[in-house]
Amino acid sequence: xxxxxxxxxxxxxxxxxxxxxxxxxxxxxxxxxxxxxxxxxxxxxxxxxxxxxxxxxxxxxxxxxxxxxxxxxxxxxxxxxxxxx
Amino acid sequence: xxxxxxxxxxxxxxxxxxxxxxxxxxxxxxxxxxxxxxxxxxxxxxxxxxxxxxxxxxxxxxxxxxxxxxxxxxxxxxxxxxxxxxxxxxxxxxxxxxxxxxxxxxxxxxxxxxxxxxxxxxxxxxxxxxxxxxxxxxxxxxxx
Numbered sequence: 214x215x216x217x218x219x220x221x222x223x224x225x226x227x228x229x230x231x232x233x234x235x236x237x238x239x240x241x242x243x244x245x246x247x248x249x250x251x252x253x254x255x256x257x258x259x260x261x262x263x264x265x266x267x268x269x270x271x272x273x274x275x276x277x278x279x280x281x282x283x284x285x286x287x288x289x290x291x292x293x294x295x296x297x298x
Numbered sequence: 299x300x301x302x303x304x305x306x307x308x309x310x311x312x313x314x315x316x317x318x319x320x321x322x323x324x325x326x327x328x329x330x331x332x333x334x335x336x337x338x339x340x341x342x343x344x345x346x347x348x349x350x351x352x353x354x355x356x357x358x359x360x361x362x363x364x365x366x367x368x369x370x371x372x373x374x375x376x377x378x379x380x381x382x383x384x385x386x387x388x389x390x391x392x393x394x395x396x397x398x399x400x401x402x403x404x405x406x407x408x409x410x411x412x413x414x415x416x417x418x419x420x421x422x423x424x425x426x427x428x429x430x431x432x433x434x435x436x437x438x439x440x441x442x
Contacts, residue, residue, distance in 0.1 A: 262341065274405070278382045
């Protein structure tokens with residue numbers, strides 16, 4: 214089971230390393246739009262792959278939606294679905 | 299075809315045609331290949347796409363960047379961003395005459411069929427660190 218605070222910290226680390234955001238990830242609210250913050254569609258793929266590695270999950274095709282990766286909160290919800298947390 | 303709205307304002311989208319464009323940095327694809335290797339390749343690309351991309355690292359990144367741009371351009375043209383589809387369901391094939399064609403598979407093909415998609419046309423371009431793809435989708439006249 215994923216600890217909520219640990220998960221958010223890991224997501225922020227992944228976004229910092231792979232999201233190519235134009236602003237400091239630490240300054241983003243959980244609901245901030247990551248695409249508006251500079252994340253490209255290709256960068257979102259890297260974020261997805263890095264999240265899969267960090268959380269030992271695999272996003273199935275039906276979860277490969279733009280809105281799943283649009284914010285820290287939406288990523289956290291998706292990871293919760295995948296892990297049953 | 300240019301769509302003309304009732305008030306006479308020109309519309310960028312005709313009811314019978316849709317457009318999609320995407321631009322990808324080749325160096326970013328090269329970085330992804332270095333970071334994630336085969337995991338990145340097999341999540342995004344079909345065996346035929348990977349075969350065409352070849353073994354030369356620089357050429358491979360260029361060709362895969364163009365193919366990723368094509369997949370994203372198709373997703374934009376068909377408005378599939380929130381449908382939840384796999385990238386491998388959109389396949390770019392290199393034809394013998396040098397042109398490229400797009401094949402849709404699985405759920406993506408089914409969604410396109412329901413939309414009334416008749417043809418998906420693709421043009422790829424490269425310049426330095428960038429690869430771009432332009433997609434035009436032709437719809438059946440009766441489809442909304």
